[in-house]
Amino acid sequence: MVHATSSVLLLLSLALLAPGLTAEKCSLAGNWTNDLGSNMTIGAVNDKGEFSGTYLTAVADTPYNITRSPLLGIQNNTVWQPTFGFTVQWTFIESTTVFTGQCFVDKNGKEVLKTMWLLRSRVDDAGDDWKATRVGNNIFTRLRTLKE
Numbered sequence: 052m053v054h055a056t057s058s059v060l061l062l063l064s065l066a067l068l069a070p071g072l073t074a075e076k077c078s079l080a081g082n083w084t085n086d087l088g089s090n091m092t093i094g095a096v097n098d099k100g101e102f103s104g105t106y107l108t109a110v111a112d113t114p115y116n117i118t119r120s121p122l123l124g125i126q127n128n129t130v131w132q133p134t135f136g137f138t139v140q141w142t143f144i145e146s147t148t149v150f151t152g153q154c155f156v157d158k159n160g161k162e163v164l165k166t167m168w169l170l171r172s173r174v175d176d177a178g179d180d181w182k183a184t185r186v187g188n189n190i191f192t193r194l195r196t197l198k199e
Contacts, residue, residue, distance in 0.1 A: 076131045077154035077162050079124075082194040090194070091122065100128040106139045115143045124150075132156060145173035150189075164191035 079093045079102060088109035096102045105119045124137025136151040152166030170185040 075156050075160055077133060077156045079126055079133070079135060079154055079164070083164060083191040084194050085189040085191045087189065089189075091191070093122075093124075096126060096128065098128070100126045100133075100135075102126065102137070104137075108141075111141075111144065113144045118143045126154070147171050162193050164189075166191065 078096070080095050081093060083091050083093070085091075089107060090109075091104055091106040093102050093104040102124050104122050104124075106122050107119045108117060111117050120139050120142045122137045122139045124135055126133045126135035132153060132155050134151070134153045136149065139148045139150070141147065148168050148170045150166045150168045152164050155163050155165065157163065165188075167188045168186065170187075172183050172185075174180060174183045
């Protein structure tokens with residue numbers, strides 16, 4: 052009985068000492084929306100951490116019709132709140148964006164993706180290179196389906 056009580060006390064102590072840890076693994080797969088209203092869908096993450104999906108931006112500096120664009124990425128599969136990166140090759144304009152971030156699960160079980168990005172736009176001349184790259188950040192939250 053003493054051994055069982057000691058084990059329970061040890062587990063409780065660890066829980067109190069590690070408030071940032073969660074029992075639920077953060078999963079990238081699914082539908083997400085960011086703070087600007089853009090939406091992305093990430094498919095299953097394979098054993099190597101690779102994934103693909105689509106991204107539909109809600110913001111773009113273009114006169115062209117915005118369309119869904121492919122994304123390819125990889126995550127660290129060995130941790131509960133993984134880091135990841137992915138690239139979006141925009142289908143409606145000559146630009147590419149790379150995102151890097153981490154997937155978190157808060158104490159209420161809510162998943163959030165905290166990201167930073169670099170957008171590279173094509174310019175006609177090397178002298179215009181100074182205006183070709185933008186940087187920013189986004190926070191994504193999981194889109195829930197009606198049955199969830």
